[in-house]
Every structure is written in C-alpha cells, then in structure tokens.
Amino acid sequence: MITDTSSAVNAAADPHTAGSTATHIVRVGPVNPHVAQVLDEEFRALVLPTDPAEQSDFLQEHAEQIRIAVCSGRFGVGTELMRALPSLEAIVNFGVGYDATDARQAAERGIAVSNTPDVLNDCVADTALALYLDTLRRFTASDRFVRAGRWSSGEGFPLTTRASGRTVGILGLGRIGAAIAQRLEALGCTIHYHNRRERPESGFTYHSSVRELAQAVDVLVVAASGGPDSAGLVGEAELAALGPEGHLVNIARGTVVDEPALVSALSNGTIAGAGLDVYAHEPQVPETLLGLDNVVVLPHVGSGTRETRADMAELTLANLRQFLRDGTLITPIG
Incomplete structure (x- = not known):
C-alpha cells in the first residue's frame, strides 16, 4: 500500500504531471466507506448526483475535466455516462465484477479499467x-x-x-x-x-x-x-x-x-x-x-467479510494512486 499520497494528489492537480488537461476524479454511486472517505479527504473527488436533473447539470459543468471514475461493481460507468465523459482515462472499480461498466466502449476508447481480483x-x-x-x-x-x-x-x-x-x-x-x-x-x-x-x-x-x-x-x-x-x-x-x-x-x-x-x-x-x-x-x-x-x-454477501472488504478497499485505492502516478493500473481487466 502507498502511504504517502501527496504525489498522487499533486499528479491529479497538475495537468502536466497527469499528462492530461482533465484533473478531476468522480465517484459514481456508493462505494466502500473507507474508499469514499479517502476520495473525499485526500483526493477532493467529485460525487456524481443520482437525481437525473442534477446529474445533467453536474455533467454540463464538470464532464470535460473528469479524468478518473471510481465506482463499484453494482454502480459502474454505463454506456451513456461514459459517452458524456470525453476526457475519461480510467475507471477504478471496487469489486471483481464490472458488468455495470461498458467495458466494450472503454476498450474502444482506450479507457483503462481495473477491478479487485484475488483478494476476494x-x-x-x-x-x-x-x-x-x-x-x-x-x-x-x-x-x-x-x-x-x-x-x-x-x-x-x-x-x-x-x-x-x-x-x-x-x-x-x-x-x-x-x-x-x-x-x-x-x-x-x-x-x-x-x-x-x-x-x-x-x-x-x-x-x-x-x-x-x-x-x-x-x-x-x-x-x-x-x-x-x-x-x-x-x-x-x-x-x-x-x-x-x-x-x-x-x-x-x-x-x-x-x-x-x-x-x-x-x-x-x-x-x-x-x-x-x-x-x-x-x-x-x-x-x-x-x-x-x-x-x-442470500443478499449478495459473497465477499462480505470485514477482512476481504478491507483488502478490496486497499487494492482499489492502490489502483487509483498508481494511475495518478504513472498512468498504469495494478489490476487491469482483460
């Protein structure tokens, strides 16, 4: 795990370091509480509204600047949302499943996608x-x-x-x-x-x-x-x-x-x-x-233990930090 997050935050804030004019991270849907806290406190991530009207206004204001989306397997980056994010470079997914994300469109556009295999x-x-x-x-x-x-x-x-x-x-x-x-x-x-x-x-x-x-x-x-x-x-x-x-x-x-x-x-x-x-x-x-x-x-509890969810959270954040640092992912899909 990377404990010093200053370089990652600086990479997100500096478009020259990031290699893109897009600078924002957006959280799509609910995610693990620890991941949500880190996104808010360390990365100043935006949060995509759930209300359709609010979401439309949000995208009109921020879409061009969104570089990375962080989501869960249940609330991914679907077809229409992905089309609305022209500067998107990476989707960091909490969970091994990513079927809520349009993986085909991501591959066509060269958008990197990660998940959290093995730990669960x-x-x-x-x-x-x-x-x-x-x-x-x-x-x-x-x-x-x-x-x-x-x-x-x-x-x-x-x-x-x-x-x-x-x-x-x-x-x-x-x-x-x-x-x-x-x-x-x-x-x-x-x-x-x-x-x-x-x-x-x-x-x-x-x-x-x-x-x-x-x-x-x-x-x-x-x-x-x-x-x-x-x-x-x-x-x-x-x-x-x-x-x-x-x-x-x-x-x-x-x-x-x-x-x-x-x-x-x-x-x-x-x-x-x-x-x-x-x-x-x-x-x-x-x-x-x-x-x-x-x-x-059962209520979809396959990976629902404290230990596994903690490991998934750490891998999600490690993928995010590595992408901000050098544009690669630890556990890319495919």
Missing part, C-alpha cells in the same frame, strides 16, 4: 460452499422448521440429499471457480467444468457447452463473469438438462442465469433446488422465490 476469491468460494451444503442438506430450511415449533410438535423434517461425493459442474473455471473446486474436492466431489477456454492442466472434465455440462452433473455452480457475453448462459434448456434431482448454485451474477426460467424450473420441479447469492435486478428478488422452501436466498 476465498470468501466468495466459502460462500459457494455454504450455499452448496445448505441447498442439498437444507439446513436453513430445517432451522425455520425448528423455530416454527414443528419439530417439538412431533413432526419430522424430510430427508435431504447427500452433499459429499457428488458430481459437480463449475461454469467458469477462473480464480474463484478454481477455489470452489478445491473446496468441493475436499468433500470427495468429482469436478466437471465449462469455460471459455479449456484448462487441461486442471485435471477436471471439460464440456464444450453449458447444456452438456448440466446434463453430466448433480449440481451446477455458476462462477462465470457477468456482462453481455454471459447473459442467460443458463436458460430453460440448461435447467432442463440439470434435471429434477439437480441443484443450482449461483455466486456469480444474476444475469448469467435466465431468472424467469429459473423461477419456473424451481416452481414446477424441473430442478430440485437452488442456492442464490445474486439476482438479475438487485436488490429485488422475485417474490415467487421467497415462498419456495427449496431455495436458499
């Missing part, structure tokens, strides 16, 4: 494992069963599904997917996967399509990157291939799974159950899912 791999993989266990063994459902007094009244909780020794498919064998696979192997599971590129060094069984993967496994764990290229990768056909005894776990992005198709599959028994940490229109969760006992719903 373990916590997200732990969340996937917890969802996997809970989805198959229905622990939170049994907790509700006890709290409702059903056990004490003499009712027995239904038998569940063995979690160890299953065949598990991982959609997206990147850093997080590999960490999930490591945990599942410790449970004696056999790992299959689908990825944009085959990874023979993994030793796992590769499938050339998501449907083929779903058909071969007991549980499908979604760990693919979000964005337009992965939207709807798991749809009606893939869920049907997973089958009435199959389970789905999603810790990636809600958009990777066709949400209406998933709701239908869970409601009519096309699949047995699901564990979800992400949704298509967060924080909105389909009302139907909330009434189903074969679904575990």
